[in-house]
Every structure is written in structure tokens, then in C-alpha cells.
Amino acid sequence: MRGRLHKGEDKWLRINQIMRDRKIGILAVQETHLSPEDVDDTHKLFSKRPQVYATIDPASPQSKGVAIVVNKEVSNIVGIKTKVLIPGRALHLTILWHADEKLTVIAAYAPNDPTENAAFLETMEEKARGLSNPDICHLSRWTFREMSGL
Structure with a gap:
């Protein structure tokens, strides 16, 4: 995602639109750079659809960051459990x-x-012990950029 803006437009507007139009229930997003305040602002702006669960690196808030976005129109957000690994x-x-x-x-x-990647995977495995095994794991070490037509 590489931050919040793309060509001066808020990427969350596009994410909201895509989730609505394609009826996407859950979306994993990387390089979000979302502070807790940004998450709150997103919830205020889009109260009907996306519920954002995010983690940011407090030591590097302008880099990294992942989020899982749940579409409240097609998914039940009651009882969601999250854990930052x-x-x-x-x-x-x-x-x-x-x-x-x-x-x-x-x-x-x-x-x-x-x-760093090997240590990351070992740490992630260690932190995930005792939690539900994932049905879906969105794992990447590449930066994806928005493409036209999506």
C-alpha cells in the first residue's frame, strides 16, 4: 500500500469502493503505516463497511505496518479476536x-x-503457538503498488 495517499487521493477510498463493489469480506494489506488515530479516522469516515485491524511498528511508524480489513456488510465483526504477533x-x-x-x-x-527474514519467520511461528492455525496466510516480502484497472 505504501502509505495512505496515491496521486493525492486517499487509498482507503479506493479500498472501500473495491470491497463494496466486489463484495470482498476480508482483505489483508501491507505497508499501511496506520497509527491508532488513523484507524479511528478510517472508522469514522467509513462507518458502514470497513473495520480495520492494524499494527504499526512504534519505532518506525512511517514504514511497515499491516492491516486486516473486514467488510461489515458481508462479514460478522462480533467476536473478532486479534493478536499482534x-x-x-x-x-x-x-x-x-x-x-x-x-x-x-x-x-x-x-x-x-x-x-532478518529467517528470524522473522521463527519469531512469528513462536508467537503464533497456541493460537488457531491460519486458514489464510498473506505473507510477502515484496512491495506491491496499485495498478491501473484494479
């Missing part, structure tokens, strides 16, 4: 999905350096 790098979320089934998602943004 690594601040700014990995977030674990469990949601009631259909009837009494649960869905567990991990959004993670791994370091580019191979040595």
Missing part, C-alpha cells in the same frame, strides 16, 4: 465465518534481508 509486521485475526465456523487469517510483511 510482531508489531508492524504480523497480525493474527480469527473471525466467526459461517454459522459456528471460524476463519483465521495472518497478514504478514516479512523483511527483505534473508537473515
Whole structure:
């Protein structure tokens, strides 16, 4: 995502629109740079649809950051449980999905350096012990940029 703005426009407007139009229930986003205040502002702006769960690295708030966005129009946000595995790098979320089934998602943004990457994966595995195993794990070490036509 690389921050909040793209060509002067708030990327959360586009995310909200895409989630609405395509009826996306859960979206994992990287490089969000979202402070708790930014999350609150997003909830105030889009009270109907996206519920944002985010983690930021307090030591580097202008880099890193992952979020899991839940579309309240198509998903039940009651009882969602989150755990920050690594601040700014990995977030674990469990949601009631259909009837009494649960869905567990991990959004993670791994370091580019191979040595740091290995330590990151070991730490993430250690921190996730005892939590629900993920049904979906969005893990990347690349930066994705918005493409036209999406």
C-alpha cells in the first residue's frame, strides 16, 4: 500500500469502493503505516463497511505496518479476536465465518534481508503457538503498488 495517499487521493477510498463493489469480506494489506488515530479516522469516515485491524511498528511508524480489513456488510465483526504477533509486521485475526465456523487469517510483511527474514519467520511461528492455525496466510516480502484497472 505504501502509505495512505496515491496521486493525492486517499487509498482507503479506493479500498472501500473495491470491497463494496466486489463484495470482498476480508482483505489483508501491507505497508499501511496506520497509527491508532488513523484507524479511528478510517472508522469514522467509513462507518458502514470497513473495520480495520492494524499494527504499526512504534519505532518506525512511517514504514511497515499491516492491516486486516473486514467488510461489515458481508462479514460478522462480533467476536473478532486479534493478536499482534510482531508489531508492524504480523497480525493474527480469527473471525466467526459461517454459522459456528471460524476463519483465521495472518497478514504478514516479512523483511527483505534473508537473515532478518529467517528470524522473522521463527519469531512469528513462536508467537503464533497456541493460537488457531491460519486458514489464510498473506505473507510477502515484496512491495506491491496499485495498478491501473484494479
